Amino acid sequence: MTEPILDIRGISKSFGALRASNNINIDLRAGEIHALIGPNGAGKSTLIKQIAGGLRPDTGSVHFDGQDITALSTAARARLGMGRTFQISSLAMEYTVLQNAVLGALGHRGDVFRFFRPVMKDAGLLATARASLEQVGLEEFHDARVSELSHGQRRQLEVAVALTLSPKVFLMDEPMAGLGAEGSHRLMGFLDQLRHKAPILLVEHDMDAVFTLADRISVLVYGGIIATGPVEDIRGNPIVQSAYLGEETAA
């Protein structure tokens, strides 16, 4: 087994009496989709924030590409190669779809402190941005403002912007939410291929998607991981079924 690209070692985080993360170990290896599932309020988003930056764990460490990044800022982690999509779309709402994608390409290239050349005429940035939009199927909307996009289209744009960063790992917080059956299906096909470019840590509520896509699944309940393993193990795990899956598979 190769070294994991992303390795979360024993992180805990409390908000007052609430243990949002309780000694969590989770890793992500090349070529895989590792799904993180758990009921609402289990601490999935808190965990993602500690991995992507923005929230410092009380104890434990986050290792990325062989480096301890626990003390690094969100921006520094992004520059190292973390491509993140947000649970609630977080885009530059007044900009067009293309401007958001170019922003990603620009952020990745890094030469932000330039004041004279028009950024929307930069062939290199435009090529990266257009290619990413095409991959998620948004190229025909490149002129639309984000504020005019549907919820599902914003989710697609989130993924497209993450693609412009050519990240080493993807952290995706519910990318399917609100996409509809067709959109979900399309994105699933896309993520299925994407894992070979960079592994994906996927937080997702859509169980069909998780069981179809994931190589491994971790189940988070009350801030702690109660099981990690291949899809079949998790599906058959009685603890997991009683804690989480029971009602959903019955439904």
Add this chain to the structure above:
Amino acid sequence: MRKEFFLNAALLGVLLAFPLWAWSVDEPYLITLATRAIVFAIAGIGLNFALGFGGLVSLGHAAFFGLGGYVMGVLAFHAQTYTPVMGWPLVINGTKSMPTIWLIAIALSALLAVGIGALSLRTSGVYFIMITLAFAQMLYYFTISWPTYGGEDGLSIYVRNGFPGLNTMDPIQFFAICYAILLIVLAFVFAASRSPFGLALGASRQNEERIQAVGQVPFRLYLTAFAISGAITGLAGALFADLNRFISPTMFSWQTSGEIMIFVILGGVGRVFGPVAGAVLFILLEHTLGGLSEFWHIYLGAILLGVVLFARGGLYGMVAGREVAHD
């Protein structure tokens, strides 16, 4: 896009034609009025760079306007009294050269903005407003209690500073200088608004989480924007001092900060030409309403209230509509 382009052209055309007409009928007062509008416009363009593009609501831009003014005043004062500004550790003499004064005003204002920004940009919202205001007030009281340069009474510079090849005491020639500077500043801000920096700064204003997720740090963008903003407003301050051949602590006062903000709001926050429209409108109102009553600020206040309540985009928002995303 079309409408906005025509409005820009019309503004620049009127700002050029009006003083030329005033010159032809020998009305130097009207030339000075137009020059005032242009200097105010430059000050507003400076604030707009931080406020409009970066979302940094600074109520302390008088600090830069005043600093620019005092750079001119101090350098010219020492030049006209043949005393050095400073004799130790190195000798710095005064100067009556406009370009030198401008460069020093720009550099010191940018430096001051970096200092003020480094502290105040750690806050946001109403705290940012209060801290920027506090810095400007500090400088205001400092200049009041600094007798060397006139203290509360201010300081007169008898002869306008020089520009190679021009007679700056001639109103139309000084106007031409200010107009040229306005064009240069507009060209720079227009370019910057479409540049990589402009895109990143605007994104940071809209959503800090987003700009961090693409690997950039909002604070650095804001600090750079604030420095550029302060430099432009500082340059305007130096020109204003030369226009009046007089400096006083009023340039540092919070009323000055407020007026600069009014130019931006009247014209249209975040529009490159917005402060130009705002400053012209302000001068028009001051001139027409000021003739009706010395309490013309009441009407100005009512108009400002109307703009804020009903026409958020200012004059540019009303005439040219929402800004077109430029691809």
